[in-house]
Amino acid sequence: MQGDFNLSLEASGSVMSLTDFDPEVGQTDELCPDSQFEGIVGRSTAMLDIFTRLQRIAPYYRGVLISGETGTGKDLAARALHRLSPASGGRYVVLNCSAVVETLFESELFGHEKGAFTDATRDKAGLFEYADQGTLFLDEIGDMPLASQAKLLRVLQDREVQRVGSLQTRKVDVRVVAATNHDLRDLIAQNRFREDLYYRLSMVEIQMPRLADRVEDLPLLQRYFARRFADVFGKNISGLSRAAHARLSSHSWPGNVRELENVIGHAAMMTRDGLIDVPDLPEYLQNEPEGVRTNTEACETLHDQERMIVIRALAAAGGNQSRAARALQIGRDALRYKVRKYRLRVSRSENAFVVSA
Numbered sequence: 001m002q003g004d005f006n007l008s009l010e011a012s013g014s015v016m017s018l019t020d021f022d023p024e025v026g027q028t029d030e031l032c033p034d035s036q037f038e039g040i041v042g043r044s045t046a047m048l049d050i051f052t053r054l055q056r057i058a059p060y061y062r063g064v065l066i067s068g069e070t071g072t073g074k075d076l077a078a079r080a081l082h083r084l085s086p087a088s089g090g091r092y093v094v095l096n097c098s099a100v101v102e103t104l105f106e107s108e109l110f111g112h113e114k115g116a117f118t119d120a121t122r123d124k125a126g127l128f129e130y131a132d133q134g135t136l137f138l139d140e141i142g143d144m145p146l147a148s149q150a151k152l153l154r155v156l157q158d159r160e161v162q163r164v165g166s167l168q169t170r171k172v173d174v175r176v177v178a179a180t181n182h183d184l185r186d187l188i189a190q191n192r193f194r195e196d197l198y199y200r201l202s203m204v205e206i207q208m209p210r211l212a213d214r215v216e217d218l219p220l221l222q223r224y225f226a227r228r229f230a231d232v233f234g235k236n237i238s239g240l241s242r243a244a245h246a247r248l249s250s251h252s253w254p255g256n257v258r259e260l261e262n263v264i265g266h267a268a269m270m271t272r273d274g275l276i277d278v279p280d281l282p283e284y285l286q287n288e289p290e291g292v293r294t295n296t297e298a299c300e301t302l303h304d305q306e307r308m309i310v311i312r313a314l315a316a317a318g319g320n321q322s323r324a325a326r327a328l329q330i331g332r333d334a335l336r337y338k339v340r341k342y343r344l345r346v347s348r349s350e351n352a353f354v355v356s357a
Protein backbone atom coordinates (compact mmCIF):
# COMPACT_ATOMS: atom_id res chain seq x y z
CA MET A 1 0.00 0.00 0.00
CA GLN A 2 2.66 2.44 1.07
CA GLY A 3 4.51 1.71 -2.18
CA ASP A 4 1.61 3.00 -4.23
CA PHE A 5 1.55 6.16 -2.22
CA ASN A 6 5.13 7.04 -3.14
CA LEU A 7 4.64 5.87 -6.68
CA SER A 8 1.89 8.29 -7.51
CA LEU A 9 3.59 11.24 -5.86
CA GLU A 10 6.61 10.64 -8.06
CA ALA A 11 4.43 10.32 -11.10
CA SER A 12 2.88 13.71 -10.50
CA GLY A 13 6.20 15.46 -9.98
CA SER A 14 8.27 17.02 -12.74
CA VAL A 15 10.91 14.28 -12.66
CA MET A 16 9.16 11.21 -13.94
CA SER A 17 11.16 8.06 -14.19
CA LEU A 18 9.15 5.25 -15.68
CA THR A 19 11.59 2.71 -14.31
CA ASP A 20 10.41 3.57 -10.82
CA PHE A 21 6.96 2.22 -11.46
CA ASP A 22 5.64 -1.21 -10.62
CA PRO A 23 5.19 -3.15 -13.86
CA GLU A 24 1.46 -3.34 -13.44
CA VAL A 25 -0.55 -1.13 -11.19
CA GLY A 26 -3.55 -2.74 -9.66
CA GLN A 27 -2.74 -6.41 -9.70
CA THR A 28 -1.33 -6.90 -6.27
CA ASP A 29 -3.01 -4.98 -3.47
CA GLU A 30 -6.41 -5.70 -2.08
CA LEU A 31 -8.44 -2.58 -1.44
CA CYS A 32 -7.85 -2.00 2.24
CA PRO A 33 -11.26 -1.83 3.89
CA ASP A 34 -10.67 1.48 5.64
CA SER A 35 -9.81 3.22 2.37
CA GLN A 36 -13.55 3.43 1.76
CA PHE A 37 -15.95 5.39 3.86
CA GLU A 38 -19.64 5.01 3.01
CA GLY A 39 -18.71 4.23 -0.59
CA ILE A 40 -16.26 7.15 -0.82
CA VAL A 41 -12.80 5.91 -1.77
CA GLY A 42 -9.69 7.68 -0.53
CA ARG A 43 -6.88 7.52 1.96
CA SER A 44 -5.10 10.82 1.37
CA THR A 45 -4.92 13.17 4.35
CA ALA A 46 -7.48 15.42 2.67
CA MET A 47 -9.99 12.56 2.30
CA LEU A 48 -9.38 11.16 5.78
CA ASP A 49 -10.16 14.64 7.05
CA ILE A 50 -13.42 14.65 5.05
CA PHE A 51 -14.39 11.24 6.49
CA THR A 52 -13.77 12.51 10.02
CA ARG A 53 -15.80 15.64 9.41
CA LEU A 54 -18.73 13.72 7.91
CA GLN A 55 -18.77 11.39 10.88
CA ARG A 56 -18.64 14.21 13.43
CA ILE A 57 -21.26 16.37 11.74
CA ALA A 58 -23.78 13.66 10.86
CA PRO A 59 -25.44 13.23 14.28
CA TYR A 60 -26.10 16.95 14.76
CA TYR A 61 -26.45 18.96 11.56
CA ARG A 62 -29.62 20.73 10.42
CA GLY A 63 -28.06 22.38 7.36
CA VAL A 64 -24.73 21.68 5.63
CA LEU A 65 -23.04 23.16 2.59
CA ILE A 66 -20.92 20.83 0.47
CA SER A 67 -18.76 22.68 -1.99
CA GLY A 68 -16.23 21.50 -4.53
CA GLU A 69 -15.55 21.22 -8.22
CA THR A 70 -17.60 18.99 -10.47
CA GLY A 71 -16.99 15.27 -9.96
CA THR A 72 -15.35 15.55 -6.53
CA GLY A 73 -17.96 13.41 -4.80
CA LYS A 74 -20.45 15.94 -3.38
CA ASP A 75 -23.40 13.62 -4.05
CA LEU A 76 -21.61 10.77 -2.30
CA ALA A 77 -20.84 12.98 0.71
CA ALA A 78 -24.47 14.14 0.92
CA ARG A 79 -25.73 10.55 0.92
CA ALA A 80 -23.15 9.59 3.54
CA LEU A 81 -24.39 12.41 5.80
CA HIS A 82 -27.95 11.16 5.48
CA ARG A 83 -27.03 7.54 6.13
CA LEU A 84 -25.01 8.41 9.22
CA SER A 85 -27.59 10.83 10.63
CA PRO A 86 -30.48 10.08 12.97
CA ALA A 87 -32.73 10.78 9.94
CA SER A 88 -31.37 7.75 8.05
CA GLY A 89 -34.70 5.93 8.50
CA GLY A 90 -36.48 8.79 6.69
CA ARG A 91 -36.54 9.71 3.03
CA TYR A 92 -33.58 11.09 1.11
CA VAL A 93 -35.06 13.55 -1.34
CA VAL A 94 -33.05 15.25 -4.09
CA LEU A 95 -33.82 18.48 -5.91
CA ASN A 96 -31.48 19.65 -8.63
CA CYS A 97 -32.00 23.41 -8.49
CA SER A 98 -30.60 23.94 -11.99
CA ALA A 99 -33.33 21.76 -13.47
CA VAL A 100 -36.36 23.57 -12.03
CA VAL A 101 -38.26 26.25 -13.92
CA GLU A 102 -38.03 29.45 -11.90
CA THR A 103 -41.80 29.92 -11.57
CA LEU A 104 -42.29 26.40 -10.17
CA PHE A 105 -39.60 26.56 -7.53
CA GLU A 106 -41.71 27.52 -4.57
CA SER A 107 -44.48 25.09 -5.36
CA GLU A 108 -41.88 22.35 -5.78
CA LEU A 109 -40.21 23.07 -2.42
CA PHE A 110 -43.13 24.16 -0.28
CA GLY A 111 -46.20 22.75 -2.09
CA HIS A 112 -49.38 24.58 -3.08
CA GLU A 113 -53.08 24.82 -2.39
CA LYS A 114 -55.64 24.04 -5.06
CA GLY A 115 -56.27 27.20 -7.10
CA ALA A 116 -53.06 28.97 -5.98
CA PHE A 117 -52.19 29.37 -9.68
CA THR A 118 -53.65 28.27 -13.01
CA ASP A 119 -52.28 24.72 -13.07
CA ALA A 120 -52.87 24.08 -9.36
CA THR A 121 -55.84 21.76 -9.78
CA ARG A 122 -55.37 20.07 -6.40
CA ASP A 123 -53.54 20.49 -3.10
CA LYS A 124 -49.95 19.32 -3.32
CA ALA A 125 -47.30 18.81 -0.66
CA GLY A 126 -43.84 20.16 -1.46
CA LEU A 127 -40.51 18.42 -1.12
CA PHE A 128 -40.01 19.73 2.41
CA GLU A 129 -43.15 17.97 3.57
CA TYR A 130 -42.25 14.89 1.56
CA ALA A 131 -38.82 14.80 3.21
CA ASP A 132 -40.24 15.25 6.72
CA GLN A 133 -38.13 13.22 9.21
CA GLY A 134 -35.54 12.75 6.48
CA THR A 135 -33.05 14.71 4.38
CA LEU A 136 -33.53 17.14 1.50
CA PHE A 137 -30.53 17.42 -0.81
CA LEU A 138 -30.55 20.70 -2.70
CA ASP A 139 -28.05 20.19 -5.51
CA GLU A 140 -26.60 23.21 -7.35
CA ILE A 141 -28.03 25.56 -4.75
CA GLY A 142 -26.33 28.48 -6.54
CA ASP A 143 -29.03 28.19 -9.23
CA MET A 144 -31.92 28.75 -6.81
CA PRO A 145 -33.82 31.98 -7.53
CA LEU A 146 -33.41 34.75 -4.95
CA ALA A 147 -37.07 34.74 -3.91
CA SER A 148 -36.93 31.01 -3.12
CA GLN A 149 -33.66 31.53 -1.25
CA ALA A 150 -35.45 33.92 1.12
CA LYS A 151 -38.15 31.34 1.79
CA LEU A 152 -35.61 28.57 2.23
CA LEU A 153 -33.85 30.65 4.85
CA ARG A 154 -37.12 31.08 6.70
CA VAL A 155 -37.74 27.32 6.70
CA LEU A 156 -34.25 26.66 8.02
CA GLN A 157 -34.84 29.16 10.82
CA ASP A 158 -38.44 28.39 11.77
CA ARG A 159 -38.68 24.75 10.67
CA GLU A 160 -42.10 25.29 9.21
CA VAL A 161 -43.40 25.62 5.66
CA GLN A 162 -46.29 27.43 4.09
CA ARG A 163 -47.77 26.00 0.90
CA VAL A 164 -48.18 28.53 -1.93
CA GLY A 165 -51.64 30.06 -1.59
CA SER A 166 -52.10 28.95 2.03
CA LEU A 167 -51.93 30.92 5.25
CA GLN A 168 -51.46 27.79 7.32
CA THR A 169 -47.95 26.83 8.45
CA ARG A 170 -46.87 23.21 8.88
CA LYS A 171 -44.01 22.00 11.06
CA VAL A 172 -41.34 20.01 9.26
CA ASP A 173 -38.32 18.17 10.61
CA VAL A 174 -35.92 18.08 7.67
CA ARG A 175 -32.15 18.10 7.44
CA VAL A 176 -30.94 20.13 4.49
CA VAL A 177 -27.76 19.36 2.59
CA ALA A 178 -26.92 21.92 -0.10
CA ALA A 179 -24.23 21.44 -2.72
CA THR A 180 -22.52 23.80 -5.10
CA ASN A 181 -19.61 23.84 -7.51
CA HIS A 182 -19.65 27.63 -7.63
CA ASP A 183 -17.94 29.88 -5.15
CA LEU A 184 -21.07 31.23 -3.48
CA ARG A 185 -19.16 34.35 -2.40
CA ASP A 186 -18.77 35.24 -6.08
CA LEU A 187 -22.53 34.80 -6.53
CA ILE A 188 -23.14 37.00 -3.48
CA ALA A 189 -20.94 39.70 -5.04
CA GLN A 190 -23.08 39.46 -8.21
CA ASN A 191 -26.30 39.68 -6.13
CA ARG A 192 -27.27 36.19 -7.23
CA PHE A 193 -27.06 34.57 -3.81
CA ARG A 194 -28.28 35.81 -0.44
CA GLU A 195 -25.53 36.46 2.03
CA ASP A 196 -27.71 35.54 5.03
CA LEU A 197 -28.55 32.15 3.50
CA TYR A 198 -24.87 31.58 2.74
CA TYR A 199 -23.91 32.21 6.37
CA ARG A 200 -26.71 30.00 7.58
CA LEU A 201 -25.60 27.11 5.34
CA SER A 202 -21.86 27.56 5.55
CA MET A 203 -21.85 27.37 9.33
CA VAL A 204 -21.04 23.75 8.53
CA GLU A 205 -19.18 23.55 5.22
CA ILE A 206 -17.45 20.57 3.72
CA GLN A 207 -15.09 21.31 0.87
CA MET A 208 -14.43 18.31 -1.31
CA PRO A 209 -10.80 18.36 -2.51
CA ARG A 210 -9.87 18.30 -6.20
CA LEU A 211 -8.42 15.04 -7.43
CA ALA A 212 -5.32 16.96 -8.56
CA ASP A 213 -4.79 17.95 -4.92
CA ARG A 214 -4.82 14.36 -3.70
CA VAL A 215 -2.92 12.49 -6.40
CA GLU A 216 -1.84 9.94 -3.83
CA ASP A 217 -5.40 8.53 -4.14
CA LEU A 218 -5.05 7.92 -7.90
CA PRO A 219 -3.75 4.32 -7.80
CA LEU A 220 -6.40 3.36 -5.26
CA LEU A 221 -9.17 4.91 -7.34
CA GLN A 222 -7.84 3.37 -10.55
CA ARG A 223 -7.96 -0.08 -8.97
CA TYR A 224 -11.38 0.56 -7.51
CA PHE A 225 -12.86 1.56 -10.88
CA ALA A 226 -10.97 -1.14 -12.79
CA ARG A 227 -12.56 -3.73 -10.50
CA ARG A 228 -15.98 -2.17 -10.73
CA PHE A 229 -15.93 -2.12 -14.54
CA ALA A 230 -14.51 -5.65 -14.63
CA ASP A 231 -17.65 -6.69 -12.76
CA VAL A 232 -19.97 -4.56 -14.88
CA PHE A 233 -18.55 -5.81 -18.19
CA GLY A 234 -17.94 -9.34 -16.94
CA LYS A 235 -14.33 -8.99 -18.10
CA ASN A 236 -11.13 -10.05 -16.46
CA ILE A 237 -9.18 -6.82 -15.91
CA SER A 238 -5.84 -7.23 -14.24
CA GLY A 239 -4.85 -3.57 -13.91
CA LEU A 240 -3.03 -0.77 -15.73
CA SER A 241 0.29 -0.90 -17.56
CA ARG A 242 2.94 1.38 -16.11
CA ALA A 243 2.76 3.56 -19.23
CA ALA A 244 -1.00 4.01 -18.82
CA HIS A 245 -0.53 4.74 -15.14
CA ALA A 246 2.17 7.32 -15.94
CA ARG A 247 -0.12 8.98 -18.47
CA LEU A 248 -2.95 9.21 -15.95
CA SER A 249 -0.62 10.49 -13.25
CA SER A 250 0.44 13.45 -15.34
CA HIS A 251 -3.10 14.53 -16.23
CA SER A 252 -4.68 17.48 -14.40
CA TRP A 253 -8.18 15.92 -13.91
CA PRO A 254 -10.47 18.92 -14.41
CA GLY A 255 -13.45 16.56 -14.11
CA ASN A 256 -12.00 15.00 -10.94
CA VAL A 257 -13.15 11.50 -9.93
CA ARG A 258 -16.03 11.45 -12.43
CA GLU A 259 -13.52 11.96 -15.24
CA LEU A 260 -11.29 9.19 -13.88
CA GLU A 261 -14.30 6.90 -13.61
CA ASN A 262 -15.17 7.58 -17.24
CA VAL A 263 -11.59 7.12 -18.39
CA ILE A 264 -11.29 3.74 -16.66
CA GLY A 265 -14.75 2.77 -17.93
CA HIS A 266 -13.69 3.60 -21.48
CA ALA A 267 -10.37 1.77 -21.14
CA ALA A 268 -12.01 -1.27 -19.52
CA MET A 269 -14.30 -1.52 -22.52
CA MET A 270 -11.44 -1.16 -25.01
CA THR A 271 -8.80 -3.45 -23.52
CA ARG A 272 -8.40 -6.78 -25.29
CA ASP A 273 -6.10 -8.63 -22.92
CA GLY A 274 -7.32 -7.18 -19.63
CA LEU A 275 -4.25 -5.02 -19.02
CA ILE A 276 -5.26 -1.39 -19.62
CA ASP A 277 -2.62 0.26 -21.79
CA VAL A 278 -2.21 3.72 -23.35
CA PRO A 279 -4.05 2.88 -26.62
CA ASP A 280 -7.07 1.86 -24.51
CA LEU A 281 -7.34 5.34 -22.99
CA PRO A 282 -9.62 8.01 -24.54
CA GLU A 283 -7.96 9.87 -27.39
CA TYR A 284 -7.33 13.07 -25.44
CA LEU A 285 -5.19 11.17 -22.94
CA GLN A 286 -3.17 9.21 -25.45
CA ASN A 287 -0.92 12.12 -26.34
CA GLU A 288 2.18 13.08 -24.44
CA PRO A 289 1.82 13.82 -20.75
CA GLU A 290 0.77 17.41 -20.12
CA GLY A 291 3.93 18.22 -18.17
CA VAL A 292 6.28 17.56 -21.09
CA ARG A 293 4.11 19.11 -23.80
CA THR A 294 4.80 22.75 -23.11
CA ASN A 295 7.21 23.30 -26.04
CA THR A 296 5.05 21.79 -28.72
CA GLU A 297 1.91 23.38 -27.32
CA ALA A 298 3.02 26.81 -28.58
CA CYS A 299 2.94 25.43 -32.15
CA GLU A 300 -0.61 24.16 -31.91
CA THR A 301 -3.23 26.13 -33.75
CA LEU A 302 -6.11 27.81 -31.96
CA HIS A 303 -8.37 25.33 -33.76
CA ASP A 304 -6.48 22.34 -32.28
CA GLN A 305 -6.35 23.81 -28.82
CA GLU A 306 -10.03 24.66 -28.74
CA ARG A 307 -10.91 21.21 -30.01
CA MET A 308 -8.87 19.62 -27.24
CA ILE A 309 -10.47 21.89 -24.62
CA VAL A 310 -13.94 20.88 -25.83
CA ILE A 311 -13.00 17.17 -25.77
CA ARG A 312 -11.57 17.49 -22.26
CA ALA A 313 -14.65 19.30 -20.99
CA LEU A 314 -16.91 16.63 -22.45
CA ALA A 315 -14.75 13.92 -20.97
CA ALA A 316 -14.72 15.63 -17.59
CA ALA A 317 -18.50 15.86 -17.72
CA GLY A 318 -18.90 12.20 -18.63
CA GLY A 319 -20.37 13.14 -22.01
CA ASN A 320 -23.09 15.29 -20.42
CA GLN A 321 -23.27 18.32 -22.74
CA SER A 322 -25.14 20.60 -20.32
CA ARG A 323 -22.55 20.00 -17.64
CA ALA A 324 -19.68 20.47 -20.10
CA ALA A 325 -21.21 23.73 -21.34
CA ARG A 326 -21.49 24.97 -17.75
CA ALA A 327 -17.85 24.09 -17.06
CA LEU A 328 -16.77 25.96 -20.20
CA GLN A 329 -19.07 28.85 -19.25
CA ILE A 330 -20.77 28.81 -22.63
CA GLY A 331 -24.35 28.07 -23.63
CA ARG A 332 -25.53 24.60 -24.61
CA ASP A 333 -26.14 25.74 -28.19
CA ALA A 334 -22.62 27.14 -28.41
CA LEU A 335 -21.25 23.78 -27.26
CA ARG A 336 -23.42 21.87 -29.73
CA TYR A 337 -22.04 24.12 -32.47
CA LYS A 338 -18.47 23.33 -31.43
CA VAL A 339 -19.20 19.60 -31.24
CA ARG A 340 -20.42 19.80 -34.85
CA LYS A 341 -17.57 22.07 -35.92
CA TYR A 342 -14.92 19.67 -34.61
CA ARG A 343 -16.87 16.66 -35.85
CA LEU A 344 -16.98 15.07 -32.43
CA ARG A 345 -19.20 12.16 -31.71
CA VAL A 346 -20.32 11.85 -28.12
CA SER A 347 -22.01 8.61 -27.30
CA ARG A 348 -23.13 7.45 -23.91
CA SER A 349 -23.57 3.87 -22.90
CA GLU A 350 -24.88 2.77 -19.55
CA ASN A 351 -21.61 2.97 -17.71
CA ALA A 352 -19.22 4.90 -19.84
CA PHE A 353 -19.11 7.39 -22.61
CA VAL A 354 -17.02 7.71 -25.72
CA VAL A 355 -16.03 10.91 -27.38
CA SER A 356 -14.25 10.56 -30.67
CA ALA A 357 -13.44 12.59 -33.69
Ligand SMILES: Nc1ncnc2c1ncn2[C@@H]1O[C@H](COP(=O)(O)OP(=O)(O)OP(=O)(O)O)[C@@H](O)[C@H]1O
Residues within 6 Å of the ligand: 039, 040, 041, 042, 068, 069, 070, 071, 072, 073, 074, 075, 076, 077, 180, 181, 257, 258, 261, 323
Ligand atom coordinates in the same frame (compact mmCIF):
# COMPACT_ATOMS: atom_id res chain seq x y z
N1 LIG B 1 -14.03 9.39 -3.60
C1 LIG B 1 -14.77 8.70 -4.48
N2 LIG B 1 -14.80 7.36 -4.44
C2 LIG B 1 -15.50 6.65 -5.34
N3 LIG B 1 -16.24 7.20 -6.31
C3 LIG B 1 -16.27 8.53 -6.38
C4 LIG B 1 -15.54 9.36 -5.46
N4 LIG B 1 -15.78 10.66 -5.78
C5 LIG B 1 -16.61 10.64 -6.83
N5 LIG B 1 -16.90 9.38 -7.20
C6 LIG B 1 -17.75 8.96 -8.34
O1 LIG B 1 -17.59 9.97 -9.32
C7 LIG B 1 -18.84 10.34 -9.88
C8 LIG B 1 -19.13 11.80 -9.57
O2 LIG B 1 -19.33 11.96 -8.18
P1 LIG B 1 -20.47 12.93 -7.62
O3 LIG B 1 -21.69 12.82 -8.46
O4 LIG B 1 -20.62 12.68 -6.16
O5 LIG B 1 -19.75 14.34 -7.90
P2 LIG B 1 -20.28 15.81 -7.66
O6 LIG B 1 -19.25 16.50 -6.85
O7 LIG B 1 -21.67 15.74 -7.09
O8 LIG B 1 -20.29 16.40 -9.15
P3 LIG B 1 -21.24 17.55 -9.81
O9 LIG B 1 -20.83 18.87 -9.20
O10 LIG B 1 -20.93 17.49 -11.27
O11 LIG B 1 -22.66 17.17 -9.49
C9 LIG B 1 -19.87 9.39 -9.28
O12 LIG B 1 -20.06 8.31 -10.14
C10 LIG B 1 -19.23 8.94 -7.97
O13 LIG B 1 -19.68 7.68 -7.61
Ligand SMILES: [Mg+2]
Residues within 6 Å of the ligand: 074, 075, 139, 179
Ligand atom coordinates in the same frame (compact mmCIF):
# COMPACT_ATOMS: atom_id res chain seq x y z
MG1 LIG C 1 -23.50 16.30 -7.93
